Amino acid sequence: MKxxxxxxxxxxxxxxxxxxxxxxxxxxxxxxGPPRALLQKIFPTAQAFVPHKLSLSPAARARIEKTLxxxxxxxxxTASLYVPTQGGRSAGLAWMTDAHLAAGKSADVVVGVDLKxxxxxxxxxxxxxxxxAAPSFLDQFRGKTGTSSFAVKPPAGQAAASKEVAKAARKxxxxxxxxxxx
Numbered sequence: 183m184k185x186x187x188x189x190x191x192x193x194x195x196x197x198x199x200x201x202x203x204x205x206x207x208x209x210x211x212x213x214x215g216p217p218r219a220l221l222q223k224i225f226p227t228a229q230a231f232v233p234h235k236l237s238l239s240p241a242a243r244a245r246i247e248k249t250l251x252x253x254x255x256x257x258x259x260t261a262s263l264y265v266p267t268q269g270g271r272s273a274g275l276a277w278m279t280d281a282h283l284a285a286g287k288s289a290d291v292v293v294g295v296d297l298k299x300x301x302x303x304x305x306x307x308x309x310x311x312x313x314x315a316a317p318s319f320l321d322q323f324r325g326k327t328g329t330s331s332f333a334v335k336p337p338a339g340q341a342a343a344s345k346e347v348a349k350a351a352r353k354x355x356x357x358x359x360x361x362x363x364x
Contacts, residue, residue: 224303228266293354313337
């Protein structure tokens with residue numbers, strides 16, 4: 183997949199084309215990809231975000247599910263990856279999933295990794311809990327990889343919700359790490 187991403191980006195750059203995430207503000211989610219503003223916070227120097235179909239082999243899926251101790255949800259398998267580009271070159275990958283918070287509430291978790299699979303940023307969209315979207319919480323994920331511990335210091339009174347965000351960030355990091363191997 184890494185070769186196909188590189189080839190796709192090269193062909194798009196050669197043709198002078200990009201497929202940026204539409205800049206409709208922060209209204210986008212569920213099936214429409216992460217809001218461009220959040221992707222831009224994770225990759226501030228990116229010029230475009232090229233959507234790419236997620237493709238996990240059965241073996242990769244099994245490794246991720248074994249590591250997580252649970253099955254991936256259907257929407258996780260159909261969500262697009264986003265390739266941030268700078269000067270026609272890939273700067274990493276981004277992907278969005280959801281964190282199931284208490285009382286039936288959820289937040290979209292957008293995770294970006296560099297080309298070595300290290301988290302460069304995590305952002306939340308539509309979080310019902312402001313402290314979970316604070317840089318003081320989210321910056322704890324920087325530098326983590328699929329083999330890292332995702333134990334982080336929760337905001338006051340948000341231990342359970344912060345574990346759900348960490349779980350979603352770990353899932354995203356594992357999926358993006360497997361995607362970089364292809």
